[in-house]
Amino acid sequence: MAEEAIPGSVILFFCPLPVRFVAASGWSGQKSHSTASLIRASQAAQISCAGTGQASALDNCMQERESRPTSAPDAIVIGGGLGGLLSAAQLLQRNKRVIVLERLPHCGGRFTAKTFQGVQVSTGAVHMVPFGSSGVLAGMLRRLRVPHRFFDADVFGSFHVHGQQYRARGLLGVFKFLGPRQFFWFTRVGYLMFFRPLPARESHLPFDLWLQRHIDVKRNPQLVAFFERISRFALSLELSQVSAAEVVRTTKNMLRYGAPAIVDGGCAALTGQLERHISQQGGEIRLSCEVLQILQDEGHVTGVRVRDKLSGKEEVLVAPLVVSDIGPRATNALLDNRKITQAEVLKSKAAKEEEADLALHEAVGLKVHVLSDVSLIPHKGIMYCLDTQRIAGIVQPTNSDPRLAPPGKHLIISHQVIQSNNVEEERALALADLRRLFGEAFDKHCQVLTMGTYRGEWPVNRLAQGEDVLPVTSTPGLYLVGDAVKPSGYLMVEGVAQSVNQFLDLLDLVDQEQGAVRSKTFSARTHRSRNVTSPPSRLNAIRWLWKAPGNSGKI
Numbered sequence: 001m002a003e004e005a006i007p008g009s010v011i012l013f014f015c016p017l018p019v020r021f022v023a024a025s026g027w028s029g030q031k032s033h034s035t036a037s038l039i040r041a042s043q044a045a046q047i048s049c050a051g052t053g054q055a056s057a058l059d060n061c062m063q064e065r066e067s068r069p070t071s072a073p074d075a076i077v078i079g080g081g082l083g084g085l086l087s088a089a090q091l092l093q094r095n096k097r098v099i100v101l102e103r104l105p106h107c108g109g110r111f112t113a114k115t116f117q118g119v120q121v122s123t124g125a126v127h128m129v130p131f132g133s134s135g136v137l138a139g140m141l142r143r144l145r146v147p148h149r150f151f152d153a154d155v156f157g158s159f160h161v162h163g164q165q166y167r168a169r170g171l172l173g174v175f176k177f178l179g180p181r182q183f184f185w186f187t188r189v190g191y192l193m194f195f196r197p198l199p200a201r202e203s204h205l206p207f208d209l210w211l212q213r214h215i216d217v218k219r220n221p222q223l224v225a226f227f228e229r230i231s232r233f234a235l236s237l238e239l240s241q242v243s244a245a246e247v248v249r250t251t252k253n254m255l256r257y258g259a260p261a262i263v264d265g266g267c268a269a270l271t272g273q274l275e276r277h278i279s280q281q282g283g284e285i286r287l288s289c290e291v292l293q294i295l296q297d298e299g300h301v302t303g304v305r306v307r308d309k310l311s312g313k314e315e316v317l318v319a320p321l322v323v324s325d326i327g328p329r330a331t332n333a334l335l336d337n338r339k340i341t342q343a344e345v346l347k348s349k350a351a352k353e354e355e356a357d358l359a360l361h362e363a364v365g366l367k368v369h370v371l372s373d374v375s376l377i378p379h380k381g382i383m384y385c386l387d388t389q390r391i392a393g394i395v396q397p398t399n400s401d402p403r404l405a406p407p408g409k410h411l412i413i414s415h416q417v418i419q420s421n422n423v424e425e426e427r428a429l430a431l432a433d434l435r436r437l438f439g440e441a442f443d444k445h446c447q448v449l450t451m452g453t454y455r456g457e458w459p460v461n462r463l464a465q466g467e468d469v470l471p472v473t474s475t476p477g478l479y480l481v482g483d484a485v486k487p488s489g490y491l492m493v494e495g496v497a498q499s500v501n502q503f504l505d506l507l508d509l510v511d512q513e514q515g516a517v518r519s520k521t522f523s524a525r526t527h528r529s530r531n532v533t534s535p536p537s538r539l540n541a542i543r544w545l546w547k548a549p550g551n552s553g554k555i
């Protein structure tokens, strides 16, 4: 879907340099998104305001906020993707008046689906949540009291290798296809990743080079493929594109939180519940409403200029707080009242890559939806494909929720990284892989529903894992959430949910500061991180040895 999913007429935005945003971790993934670092970034932004007279603009805005009519919103959320919807729900819980503006005729962004031939064909995510019922997203939904149900995987995964599928209930199950020698090196790598602190000189290394330092990659081909395919499926990155530190942090979190899960009803059911929740709590969602510009006065955000795409009418909406779920590039462009098309983003990407240090690196992918008469994957988790040319992994979400496809049929979704600019070739290789994996059954029982590429302004991740920015911007009152603001170690929608937690911590800090300035009692030490929580105990990871932890045996 993806490129096809963005209506040709929709105008996208582009800015060559993310100058207004604070890079969170850079390539090394060294700086953590702790509250302390957020506070520092927030203070830096405030300091830069003070230097340009923006502090007084903030005061003006505060006074304006107190004297505004009751119908005016306290906050405007740009984009009704998962990040935007979660932010809106959180702001409503804090008794703020919120408007969500979504340019498409529906909410959900890359985490929803369209019904096609009775199948829930997703606009992005494969109906899967990385850390399942114990994850950050699940925790946030519980706290918001948004109805949802996640079916955790019942396996660590299965692995298609040597022409057959090996099922691994827990981590030790990889012995079946690695054999004793490669399994020995698997445990060695596990020790280096999880028990020994990663030396500073190694954390910056791309993971493929890190692996080369510790194992003989030629003699351990399946072990290398194991890491490569998991990285391609989970991060949409090659091992050369992600640092050792980021792989270690992300893997630790994956093991500590728990098994991935399929969402009951699929992505659309979850974002649909969030939309209902927002409406019930008095929030307003405007669909087909495109933000054309983010407005500022003396450096402080004051609102947005929008266009109703159905009537063509333009309007200015005023609010002291604007939350952007559309990524740094598009947000930056809106600040400058600029826009370009998806085609221009893709065209300019090659040129930008030459300025590697300044470019925003997104994670790109290709996804195939297949409808099958027969079950091809016998579990609720991911089948990693170690003997394919392109496909990294496949899920069969109908094993968890049969309603995602017509009765008696199965939905199968494959995912791969796009490795060249030749999309036709990438598609052909995907089909060749599906035939290789399932043999005659593929031609006899399967129908390809869609093949979609995800890149440009509709990528798998707006910023590659480990290269994300912070939620704070140098424009007071303007914050970022979403998949370009993932904290280190949090992938996909877990990163999106955690980006919202980071934003809330900043907001609480600003509220606390403003309250304290009024009463003259502020001390930085009084701030406590309330929303971003630490991952569960590392002992949780031990549960993975024999079987996948989670609710799979219980529901």
Ligand SMILES: Cc1cc2nc3c(=O)[nH]c(=O)nc-3n(C[C@H](O)[C@H](O)[C@H](O)COP(=O)(O)OP(=O)(O)OC[C@H]3O[C@@H](n4cnc5c(N)ncnc54)[C@H](O)[C@@H]3O)c2cc1C
Pocket (backbone or CB within 6 Å): 078, 079, 080, 081, 082, 083, 084, 101, 102, 103, 104, 107, 108, 109, 110, 111, 123, 124, 125, 126, 127, 128, 129, 130, 289, 290, 291, 292, 325, 326, 330, 365, 366, 367, 415, 454, 458, 459, 460, 461, 481, 482, 483, 484, 491, 492, 493, 494, 496
């Ligand atoms: C192929 C693929 C597979 C994936 N698989 C998984 C998975 O299995 N599990 C998982 O957890 N994650 C997965 N992801 C990632 C996940 O889909 C994203 O991380 C998540 O949906 C991003 O949400 P978001 O709110 O940050 O952004 P988006 O979903 O992109 O939301 C942004 C919204 O803003 C709107 N918008 C943009 N510009 C404007 C404007 N000017 N005015 C108004 N509205 C605007 C857009 O229309 C969009 O609705 C996958 C993604 C892809 C593409």
